[in-house]
Each structure stands twice: as C-alpha cells, then as structure tokens.
Amino acid sequence: MCHSTDSRPPAPPVQGEVASHEQIELTAADGNRFLAYRAEPAEPNGRCVVILPDVRGLHPFYRDLAVRFAEAGFPTIAIDYFGRTADGGERDDDFDFMTHVNQLTPEGIRADVRAATEELSDRGPVFTVGFCMGGSQSWRQAAEGNGLAGGIGFYGALRFIDPPQDGPGAPLLLLRGGADTVSTPEEFEAYEATLDRVGTEHETHVYEGAPHSFFDRSYGEWAEACQDAWKRILSFTERHAQPR
Structure with a gap:
C-alpha cells in the first residue's frame, strides 16, 4: 500500500481558497453507485481533475x-473503486482492500472514471491523476481516450493494466521514483515502446533515488521532488487543456 493513515499530500506551489469539499455518491452508466470526494476551488483555472487512488480506494490521503x-484551481473528484463489492465505510488501515481489488474489472473502472469525468466535463477539460494502481489506471484511461484531455500517473504499477492496442488517445505524463521497485525500468521501457508504436504522446520524468510514494509531505527529503512534480502537473494540464 502507498500511504499510511497519517500521510498527507504536499501543497501546490500556489494555494488559493477552496469554496467547498465534501463526500458525494456518483452513479456509473451500469448502475453502480460509488463513493467519491469532491473539492471546489473559489477561483477555477478552467481545468478539472479526477483522482484515481492506490489499491485502498478513497483513503484519507486522497x-x-x-x-x-482545488487549492491549485482544479474542480476535483477523487473516486473509490469498490462500489460493486464493498459498503460505504471508511477506507482506513482496517479495510480489507485486496479482497475487493481482486474483483475489479477494466470495464468497471472505466465506467466509474467516466461517471466522474462527466460530472466535471461542463467545467473544462478533465485530466486523470493516479497513484500506484491508480497511476497505471490513469495512463490506461487516457490512452484509450475516454473523453479525457490527458492522464498523469505517479509510480504506476504496470501489472494492473494491459498495454494499449491502438492510439493515439490522450497525452500521458509518467512521474516515477528512481528507487521504486513496483514496476521495473525494463517494464517501463517496454510500455513506452508500445506508446510510441500506437502514437500516444507521452513524457516521463524519473526522480533519481526517490522511493515509491515519495509524493508525501512527511518525506521531507523529497520536498523538492514534490514541488517539481506539482509544477510538471500544472504545466502539462495547461499545455493539453483540450479534450481528445
């Protein structure tokens, strides 16, 4: 798992006011009802984000x-994956997440991401941002198009997805820790070769020496990497703010 219960995400370079934030429920096209958390900026920047968590779903970190x-100006929805198999309880350290991860399907994840995307789509182009399992799912959703403007992933676990069969889909941003062992450099080399083959635009940045889950303000030694990652996200979303 990626983050302990007391882990918290680093702040963006510029922090604005947040108008509201609350837990909500969304309904996918197949009728699945699932938990999500919505945050609204006081001054939207014209771009939106759907957050795809790690294997524990809507953990407090997300x-x-x-x-x-939202502080960075993005209307944002973080989703939970487990509406089809789990109740609406807390996704804390007592949650038996792997029982539910093993029941996930690509079709179910796609439907839930689509529901969150459609919830935000009248506010501007939508980008996915994911972590670990959610990082690779973010790349997958955007590489398939799915109405997204782009997909951003931190230390994506490539074992959770199949490589794209065609393209180009939407652009991808791959943010990796150099000391991360969840996916090997060879696996990433093969994945990026596939992206090249199908014509998916992508950019990669490796933070040398950084571990899995470095995007955490409790990791003081990686504060500079966290700020750089924020800047890359802001730049990427600004450059690709057109839905595909």
Missing part, C-alpha cells in the same frame, strides 16, 4: 489531495 488540487 480526500486531502482533492482539496490540494
């Missing part, structure tokens, strides 16, 4: 991260 993105 509710806080939705607020951080």
